[in-house]
Amino acid sequence: MKLKNILVTGLLIIWAVGPVFAQKKYKNTKGTAVSDRQFWLQQMDKMVKPVLYNLANDSLRIAMPKITSVHVDNKEHRIKVQYVEVLGRVLSGIAPWLQLEGGSVEEVALRKQYREWAIKGLKNALDSNAKDFMNFDIGGQQLVDASYVALALVRAPWLWENLDKKNQALMMQSIVTTRRFKPVFSNWLLFSAMNEAFLARFGYNWDPMRVDYALQQMEQWYTGDGMYTDGTSFAFDYYNSYVIHPYLAALANIIGAKTNSYKEMFEKIKKRNERYAIIQERLVNADGTYPATGRSIIYRGAAFHHLADIAWRKALPKQLSPAQVRCALTAVIRKTLESPSTYKNGWLTIGLYGDQPDLGDFYNNQGSPYIASNIFLPLGLPASDPFWANPAEKWSAQKIWSGENFENDHSASLK
Template identity: 45%
Template sequence: MIHSRKIWLESMFRIADPVLESLSNRKLKELMPVDSPLVGRETYAHLEALGRLLAGIAPWLERKQDGEEEVLRDKYAVMARQAIDAGTDPNSPDFMNFTEGGQPLVDAAFLSHAIVRAPQELYGQLEPRVKQQLIECLKKTRRIKAVPSNWLLFSAMVEAALYMMGEEDFDVMRVDYALKQHEHWYLGDGTYGDGPHFHWDYYNSFVIQPMLIDIHLTFKGMYPDWDSAYEFVLSRARRYGAVLERMISPEGTFPPVGRSLAYRFGAFQLLSQLALMETLPEELDGGSVRCALTAVLQRTLAGEDTFDENGWLRIGFCGNQPDLAEGYISTGSLYLCSTLFLPLGLSSDHPFWSMRDAPWTQKRAWSGQSFPLDQSVF
């Protein structure tokens, strides 16, 4: 209940503070360590940290709160706008890479997702100079070719943000191609392939389904075929959200399956998004989902040496486990975990936060309680 929200807020601040405090003072490149199994990731790590962090905390920044929490929200919203300025100003020591290599497209998309989730706080209240900087930086990523995978959604998400910001020259074909290809890549029972093939990993939640949903919602009413497809996109997302909830053990652990495990509880972005949208699967209620995600949050952050001595996240799934890093992982990548915090965009008196504590599916199952049968979808 309210105690859960306090836990979430404290955890969010702990993760966000080093990034936003450094960027708001234009000292991110000076202060942020860049750990990675490959050399050269500092070229990308700073935009990774900014885009991924803001993608998770954007809904909380966008919604005014009450009392002390509103004071904090306003403080962090100011720092977030300063961070966007620092990262997109060519004269800033923290000016970020939007052009070199392929990776900038990925994290420009996460930054774009943040803007779509918080259009007033992360775009509307920017100074005109910063708005133009941001638009120019996002447009520069158009020169990066998206590989035939979830990357198509990165190109589409950048276009969604540009459209939301009033840019009339958004590329409708990048959006249409991403949506149509993912329809072709749907494999059944709420799961899309990452490209034409199935992968055992959490990319349906890290990227695919959250971006599909928000791209559709951004362009709602533009094309009848996009609108008619959304019904299926949402139905599949709800099914995948139900599967995610069943992944959470009675102890708050979840299976370390697939790549990018260093994103930690970012694996539950889609379940968090469904809670934010007030469209959880019918068999789930907000109280049990809140308790399940709180258990995951606490269990994961309890890992030894999750943070370094200056508060930066370390590579790992539960604690400091640098051997778990694929070559594309760096310190900046880790901030995708912030996407668990999406339900903080609901008011503190919303039923998600005010409902009584309740056991989640596995907790009910392994304690001998009744629990809903699992149902597949087409």
């Protein structure tokens, strides 16, 4: 363990003096300049290492704190389901980076380590004899959590391809098990659809009706200006980003390859993706803060899951340059993770800016805040991509609040 820590620390130091392209540079704790990408990698490593290292060593249940929200509805149950929850949330965020090939020697070495941990961790999660064995049929929350595992696997087919046939079958069976749970009449419909899309993507029998129901209902819930209601009522929260837009984009990609039945709908979804990305970028204040509104605000950077996702997919609208989005997301990462109480004993706390337990919701446990890893999706782009290689740019709020002349903004129906 000590040797591995020394090696990882050494890698981070080497990153600090490696090639940085045209990115903005920051100072680390040792006063050495680091690029945006190096900063992101450091923050990703700090966030997800305790999860995947311990799961790979069959010690997650021992090491992971049994913490829930102070508003929890059923403490015992929420602790039972936190393990699949943290697995899916972490893997879904770093999946594109795990899928990526190449890069600096140091980054390749770190990715190799994480790939090893991820595969070992998945095998332990699926091994009924392991201490970290995970049941996918404890309760309805696991419909949600299984879908994040499914999302991770479709984002990183490398993970699926490097599981042996036995564990592929076990994973498939675990995902199918969640069909027994009726989704809440809300964004949860997309969780059922994602599980079916996973099955479709990897050649298993899938249920088109579960996918169709989710897509058709979300179309009914589209309210305009790139936003959907989450169920029958609109709420000014971040669920359009936490779940709705990233899931719809993934479904369009997977199901669109299977059938042309939704071609017109998927074109609308693409345009709505773009419009909501514009709104998301404008929500990032000049200092990296953003409106702390709505439930699940403890998900920190996942409030910009959609903006990170559309950047990773290289589908940004023409109004947004990759570099300005990189800089905006970097500011969000820095702001949401800079508080000294963001971590306690190496684990994320429940809060937005540090440890803020009253911000939690009744369903939050220790695994919940790890959905924040989804802000790291653009690490799946190579360092040579314009997202990373282009010079730093101000994002919209910085330009506007520094007095620069700037294009105005108008809503778009897109129905």
